[in-house]
Amino acid sequence: MLVAGNWKMFKGPAETARFLDELDVPAGVEAIVCPPFPSLADAMGHGVSVFAQNVHWANEGAFTGEVSATMLLELGVEGALVGHSERRQLFGETDGTVRLRCERALEAGLRVIACVGETETEREEGRTEEVLRRQVAAIPRHDALVIAYEPVWAIGTGKTATPELAQAAHELIKAEHSTAVLYGGSVKPENAAELMALPAIDGALVGGASLEPASFAAICRAAIT
Numbered sequence: 443m444l445v446a447g448n449w450k451m452f453k454g455p456a457e458t459a460r461f462l463d464e465l466d467v468p469a470g471v472e473a474i475v476c477p478p479f480p481s482l483a484d485a486m487g488h489g490v491s492v493f494a495q496n497v498h499w500a501n502e503g504a505f506t507g508e509v510s511a512t513m514l515l516e517l518g519v520e521g522a523l524v525g526h527s528e529r530r531q532l533f534g535e536t537d538g539t540v541r542l543r544c545e546r547a548l549e550a551g552l553r554v555i556a557c558v559g560e561t562e563t564e565r566e567e568g569r570t571e572e573v574l575r576r577q578v579a580a581i582p583r584h585d586a587l588v589i590a591y592e593p594v595w596a597i598g599t600g601k602t603a604t605p606e607l608a609q610a611a612h613e614l615i616k617a618e619h620s621t622a623v624l625y626g627g628s629v630k631p632e633n634a635a636e637l638m639a640l641p642a643i644d645g646a647l648v649g650g651a652s653l654e655p656a657s658f659a660a661i662c663r664a665a666i667t
């Protein structure tokens with residue numbers, strides 16, 4: 443089981459080090475934290491895997507505000523999130539750029555958590571399957587890549603997908619792409635065990651509830667119950 447904490451734009455270097463000093467991860471779970479870029483160095487050496495929240499496809503160049511896979515590897519970062527819905531919705535990320543970022547990161551030797559998920563409108567319009575198939579088709583096949591299914595309407599809203607709905611989406615993704623699939627979207631200590639007990643769910647990508655060591659550790663424990 444894999445439990446990844448996406449910290450988004452929270453926690454500077456000092457808070458990152460404090461969090462990880464306090465965090466107690468049970469055996470049998472791989473815990474990953476994804477701090478903001480300036481906090482990556484301070485996340486190293488605490489016994490958890492450290493991923494960036496994004497990675498560019500070029501090695502270097504005139505790409506203001508971007509960071510390359512080689513720079514992350516030099517720092518000791520193990521992997522990166524790619525295509526998070528906030529990147530897709532707020533920063534113009536497309537299936538094309540998601541593919542480029544994934545390919546280059548994997549080629550360079552990073553692991554990748556590639557994110558997919560339908561919006562509320564797409565679900566209401568009955569387009570969930572089409573959207574997931576299209577997003578998954580853009581994601582390369584590789585041993586070092588896992589997919590995270592995060593329905594956009596469940597992110598940060600407190601609305602979690604029902605177990606049936608999550609299971610169905612994960613089955614669809616796995617039929618298109620043989621990989622582990624994490625569930626994300628309002629995962630909390632209270633709902634984590636039920637979700638992660640589903641056969642098609644291989645772990646969790648956690649936002650808000652990953653910001654406190656106690657709740658992140660509780661979700662890690664739920665992953666192995």
Ligand code: PGA
Nearest residue numbers: 597598627628648649650
């Ligand atoms: P949430 O975020 O757990 O706060 O809903 C999940 C994510 O955005 O990865």
